[in-house]
Amino acid sequence: MTFFTNNPFTRILSFWLIGLLIGNYFPPFKLGLWALLFVSALFCLLKLKTKTYPFDLYLSSLLAISLVTFSSYTVPPPKITAPDQHQHILATLLEFPTEKPNSYQAKLKIHRADSAAYHNETILAYFEKTDSVNQLQPGDQLVAKCRLQAIRNQGTPYGFDYQKFMANRQIYYSTYISARNYIRIQKGNSKSLLLQAEHLRSTMINLLRSYIKNKESLQVISALTLGYRKELSPETRSYFASTGAMHVLAVSGLHVGMIYLFLSSLLGFLKRSRFGRLFYVLAIGLLLWFYALLTGFSPSVQRATVMFSFILIGSSLQRPAAIYNSIAASAFILLLFNPNLLFEVGFQLSYAAVTSIVFFFPRLESLAKPRHKLTKKLWQLFCVSLAAQLGTFALSIYYFNQFPVYFWLSNFLVIPAAYLILGGTFLFFIFSPISYLAEILASLVSTITFATTFLLRQIEQLPFSLIENISLSSPQLLLLLTMGGCLLFFIKLKRKAFFFTSVILLGGFFLAGFFQKLQTFNQQKFIVYADNNDIHLINGRTNYLIQTSNETPNQQNLQPVINALNLEPPILIHLDSCKQYQSDDLIIDEALIVFIDQTFHYHKRNVNQSNKMFKQRTKQGMLPNNTSPIWDTKIDSVLVKEETLNLANLKVRQALVADLKPSNR
Template sequence: MLRWAPYPFIRITLSLVAGILLYFILGEGLHYSMEIFAFFVAAFIIAAVFSLRAKAAEATNMAGIVGLLCFVFLGFWATHLHTEKNNPQHLLHLSGQPAYYVGVVEDYLVQKPGYQSTVLQVQQVQVNGKWQAADGKVQISLPHDSEKTYELNYGDVLLIKGAPQKVAPPGNPNQFDYRQYLANKGIYHRHYLQAFQAQKIGSAPPSPLLAASIHLRRNLDFLLRQRIEARREYAISSALILGVKDELDNSIRSAYASTGTMHVLAVSGLHVGLIYLVLVWLFSFFAPSVRQRVLQAVLILGFLWTYAFLTGLSPSVLRAVVMFSFVTVGTAIKRQTNIYNTIAIAAAALLLLNPYNLKEVGFQLSFLAVLGIVYLQPKLYGLLEINNWLLDKVWSYFTVAIAAQLATLPLGLFYFHQFPVYFWFANLLIVPAAMFALYTGIVALAFSWVPVLSSLLFALHYGIVWGMNWFNEVVQHLPYALLNGIDITALQTWLLYAFFIMLLLFVALRQLRYFALATGIVAVLSIKEIMETVQQKEQELLTIYNVRGSTGIALVQGQQATLLADSALLHDESNFSFNIQPHLWYLGVARPQFASMGSGAIASAAYTMLPDSNSLVVWQGQRMLLLSHPPQLTSQQPLSPNYLLLRNNVRVKPQVLQAYAPGKVILDASNSPWYRQRLHQQLDTLGIAYYDVADSGALVVRLR
């Protein structure tokens, strides 16, 4: 039988989570969140008083249920308070478009080739010639081509000319929803600025502590850049120690992702945990007296929060430091509590500070990994008894990697659609290497003022990082190193976790009903997978994707597809991976056949190059005329294509388009904004139906 009495904080945290989820579902329509919370608090007080007087189990249970409902609606109310757009002065509620606005830089500055990006907290806007107070966050991007490393700083007050735009929804099916990602951070607007549109008018850091932390992190990052000349190794070192990932290129990201070791590049629970273990070992000489335990806890907390300060007080580090702070305090005061309550207290504190942490992938993965290690790792470790010290340590690291991977597997499949086959092998070497790289890097920075010693430490640190990169690239190229294209729904993710939980309950409690439930879940998953596969094998659809500056057309039949693309898209793997691949994976297409426009050959369709260098595609009874050059062919009878696609700002008069009698004119994202706007007016005047992919998103035509 499951006993909940020893886990009060787990019940409280689960109630908070339920309230937060309830707001995400009903928050827009359910008002008076504070009043509802106050009602349940009053009801709990009445129920508690009645329970004390009645001294009956039923009354006590009822008071407990009402108490948990208090936490449900506390989570609901806290989420309402932290939802930026509920502020009446928010940018979303302005009566008109602002001509100017003033705001303060309140976030880290992300530096990329050619531009810099950050978040501006708006303070005032000018609407219809009048200034008024306003609220809201705007993600701004500024061109950056000077030799100066940073042109903006945290706390800079900027005067911006122009109006920010609402963040656009995803342009393609199943594409990463960047709008929702920003909304979870309270950002609903973006603004791509020219240099003349922004002017610094002052400095007023919202948090002097964060300003000092960011300034220190920049100085340490600059020191790393000076002492580690190889760009790739510097990028890894800066990401590993300070959490600065601006210089990580796609190739090295891909190598670490393919081996399941990407987590070592995100300063979070792993790094704080490694530092915590060393601190516990260093201060293990303290006697078990109360005073010395308190002194040990103070020292550990001091070092942990100092490291958080060095990394710019980033949210991921703060989450981990808060968790280990609770562990440290619990150990110091010798509370008879278990690690699950400690983890629950940390989660509840972080969710009350910001309920939208619940939507953060890092938050979800961190807590699941910790739970997996705490529960599963001892059980896996106990399967083998090894007398050799070195082999025992290897087995311990191996079981930690397995436990964390199992706990996060369904969520990893849901978010990243891939499974690194050799994660157990890669983590076996990369995690210890990352540990030594972190320690040597921190010590090298601490002793950077000592000439010979610092050079030796930086050389050692560089060697470890170089070895990590080399090893990851070797593992990446092993056969079947990465299984990708795995597409599961949110429901399937929940079902997978339900299966794991039922299986664990069966093993722990030896009750057959849990095994029966696990079997039932497998049956549901299997039926759903079979139905999905049958549907995919019968599908036929044509998709014209929204790919900025390029043309991409997918012809999907069953679980096979041909992607007709221009040279710009064919030579840009990241563009394909971000904009098109998620949709094809959703359709069950592991990898499409690529066909180049102008090649004159498509395996699954009739592709004809016309004498005027344009082309005609005929597929499944659908005719598509692709115009990338001014049309010069004449015919006594209209060609009457189902779709007429205009590409690359092709010069064509709308009257000429009428002669083709197309079913619909399509403008794809290879056309410039000014061109599409001009065509909109001309086509509207002539009454020609059209579809603008760049404005309305990918065009998906399902034939079957």
């Protein structure tokens, strides 16, 4: 095909991705790949002398299978972490400690430890909250005594896989270090570029902090321009996410693209000569990589910088048609060095958005030709937003279970604002030695940021601004993405086969949705949450949360379960106050819970210490006389047919999730 001929890296990347998927999800198939490789090589040898048809086909197959086989072996095997144990370590601090509610967090690079298993490991350290932590700087060498623990998930069923998230960043251990258990033996004097960039970024953030007094504006500006998101409040993250503007806070393709366009316009005159074109490429490339270094070399910045570096090289060679080749080449290079990137949400969303913008934007833009310059810019902005959303729609719903309805409206606001904030902040840094100019620029940037955040809050308050609890299964996602790819090739290549394939895949998508709903309506599960021993009883979409304490339900535990199993809002039942309850599938009395055909025994017992405190507080007038005594409810056991699970002695780090067994009656 002409497309693959003009963009050879798209073909290479396709086979490389197949290998990574096999290596990650189907490791036993790797032996089969060797068999295919042997057969393919044999056919090539048999046709090598004559090179008659179909020699080219055999040779192409050999190269493709070789790529797939080699790629499958680049996926690192799961790391077997060492058991939790106390260690004496010599380590280098890699970043400035970030304040958390009860500690300071920072990454450490271990050079030496009692056990060689920890040598050269990067760990996540939590320092005791003392004033001395603020004196630590990147590059400082520390000697510490601490208990190294393997990073584990918090036990939330169907929740965020934090362990895998950190493993993708090659971080497998964490530790808490008290003030008396560490000492700095050498101040930071490392010549590492990353550490020097960390110092420079900290200096720039402190400079912003000295001029911008609004806390939220400072957080947004630091995140948007320098990639420093550690101090962003959950509230700010929430309304940026619910309005579809979260991508602005993550330094990525948008920011690097803005800088690329600005530098291209500024230095465009250099392209008039041959040597000028070379200087143009080198200057912009170096500045882009300096910005990536300044923002901490996060994965999103790496992706964007590599991508635009290839686009820069492609455009300098006057090959605008090679844009897809540049995108594929950048993805291939990144995956070659770090295969785990493929399984990161940010990597998938970044490349889906860029590819979709490149493909759909010119087609959407051609649908209307506004005459007025401002109207034209607004139309282009809308087309970019819509094109990006088309590419990321399925992935966003699959990972986040929500869809921001007014994404197009928020992007009308945040993209121009981001450009002004980005440009204004860098002008502020340039003119910071001139105090009155720096103050004017800081005030201007702060005002724009404040207005932007205010308007985003208003958009969040609009009716139906966010569609939540949307469920999409893995098979549905795969079918939807494959169907989208076929439609792209149909539009690009005008081949009917791609169209018919997409129609078949659409039918498969609806069929998978039907089976998912069937499974949802027939599911019968119980979940025991590890943090409080609450029991979640599930029958179809109907579900009951049996609470063994008076604490408010933990939404961080509940919401992933509701999203994953497509449940209705749970019916809350407090055992302490519930004497009797009856529905079609649940019966509760004072000593027994019967759910469908499963029996849960429990009892209420008076806690002497609690009653003593209760009587004392009542005598002191701290509680009204008609207040009920405090009862401690305990679930003794869960009976699943003839299997008994003693919850009173159950100590689980992760929640217990089990299907109810079908009745034997």
